[in-house]
Amino acid sequence: MTLPTIRTVGVIGTGVIGSSWTALFLARGLKVIVTDPAPGADGKLRDYLLNHWPTIPNAKVTQDEYLNNFRFVKAIDTYLGDLDLIQENGPERLDFKRRLFAHLDANTPEHVLIASSSSGLPSSEFVTECEKNPARILVGHPFNPPHLVPLVEVVPHQGTGDAYVTAAIEFYRSLGKDPVLVKKETPGFIANRLQAAVCAEAYSLVSRGVVSAEDLDKTVTSGLGLRWALTGPIMTNTLGGGGNFNHVMDHLGPALKTWLYDMRRHEFDVDSQDVDVLKQKVNEWTSRVNLKEIEESRDKLLVGLIKSKTEGSI
Numbered sequence: 001m002t003l004p005t006i007r008t009v010g011v012i013g014t015g016v017i018g019s020s021w022t023a024l025f026l027a028r029g030l031k032v033i034v035t036d037p038a039p040g041a042d043g044k045l046r047d048y049l050l051n052h053w054p055t056i057p058n059a060k061v062t063q064d065e066y067l068n069n070f071r072f073v074k075a076i077d078t079y080l081g082d083l084d085l086i087q088e089n090g091p092e093r094l095d096f097k098r099r100l101f102a103h104l105d106a107n108t109p110e111h112v113l114i115a116s117s118s119s120g121l122p123s124s125e126f127v128t129e130c131e132k133n134p135a136r137i138l139v140g141h142p143f144n145p146p147h148l149v150p151l152v153e154v155v156p157h158q159g160t161g162d163a164y165v166t167a168a169i170e171f172y173r174s175l176g177k178d179p180v181l182v183k184k185e186t187p188g189f190i191a192n193r194l195q196a197a198v199c200a201e202a203y204s205l206v207s208r209g210v211v212s213a214e215d216l217d218k219t220v221t222s223g224l225g226l227r228w229a230l231t232g233p234i235m236t237n238t239l240g241g242g243g244n245f246n247h248v249m250d251h252l253g254p255a256l257k258t259w260l261y262d263m264r265r266h267e268f269d270v271d272s273q274d275v276d277v278l279k280q281k282v283n284e285w286t287s288r289v290n291l292k293e294i295e296e297s298r299d300k301l302l303v304g305l306i307k308s309k310t311e312g313s314i
């Protein structure tokens with residue numbers, strides 16, 4: 001089965017993620033039909049597009065085309081027949097997505113790929129009432145903001161057709177993104193699970209007073225994270241073992257076992273008083289810094305980092 005070239009995308013929901021996807025789709029020259037029932041959503045989207053234009057890397061169109069090649073509609077139903085792909089970005093609620101996907105599936109031509117930005121709800125749980133063609137539904141989970149961060153986790157459910165999985169990967173790649181295929185549905189997919197594991201240990205170390213919140217962050221930004229933006233944990237360890245991952249496992253395996261044992265003994269409990277201790281320690285630090293400045297500086301440097309990665313060879 002050959003799926004049609006994707007020229008027109010439907011965007012459902014223009015909150016944090018939907019606005020950013022819209023900016024990316026438009027900057028890559030696609031036509032976008034977009035909807036969101038929130039009062040003032042149309043104006044907010046226009047402001048977002050205008051404000052973020054300068055930060056979008058490798059735009060393929062002029063600013064004028066970018067700002068005019070979309071139509072904000074009150075109801076998308078009339079336009080479902082014009083779409084080649086839908087990217088859904090509504091609230092992360094099972095009842096909402098289940099109802100919405102049943103409606104989209106019933107009213108969109110059978111071949112149209114429908115992707116959800118869901119952060120953790122697997123599509124197998126919200127295609128249950130889709131009768132027409134649930135095989136064209138999958139999760140395309142971006143990282144915020146999708147117009148900058150290249151990762152998209154493509155997560156099919158057991159009934160998703162291979163042709164749709166391939167089409168989704170090719171589509172995201174054509175936008176300049178770096179899609180990763182999650183072969184088995186798993187809660188939180190991959191990136192959020194990794195993030196949860198690191199954060200749980202970070203929270204434990206800070207709440208136990210092993211390290212300050214500020215210095216904990218520094219161990220990531222000046223150490224682990226710097227390398228991980230270029231080589232992930234597997235390649236980093238392979239290089240650390242002189243190019244031999246087996247050596248790392250044989251050499252550091254026993255130490256890993258001891259550390260993991262200790263970490264389990266001090267596992268962070270989100271239902272305990274440790275949460276209050278953690279909050280107090282984090283707030284003590286963050287109340288002393290200018291968060292807006294940090295965020296702006298982060299976004300500016302992120303654009304530069306992604307640019308140098310694109311120009312480099314890793």
Ligand SMILES: NC(=O)c1ccc[n+]([C@@H]2O[C@H](COP(=O)([O-])OP(=O)(O)OC[C@H]3O[C@@H](n4cnc5c(N)ncnc54)[C@H](O)[C@@H]3O)[C@@H](O)[C@H]2O)c1
Nearest residue numbers: 013014015016017036038089090091092117118119142144
């Ligand atoms: N925020 C993140 O960092 C992030 C990252 C990756 C994925 N996601 C996922 O993306 C999805 C959207 O998250 P968000 O952070 O943008 O949420 P958000 O609350 O910012 O936006 C959700 C939008 O959906 C709109 N909406 C509600 N009902 C609707 C309907 N019937 N039709 C169309 N739009 C409707 C709301 O008005 C709102 O603007 C969620 O599934 C979330 O898990 C979020």
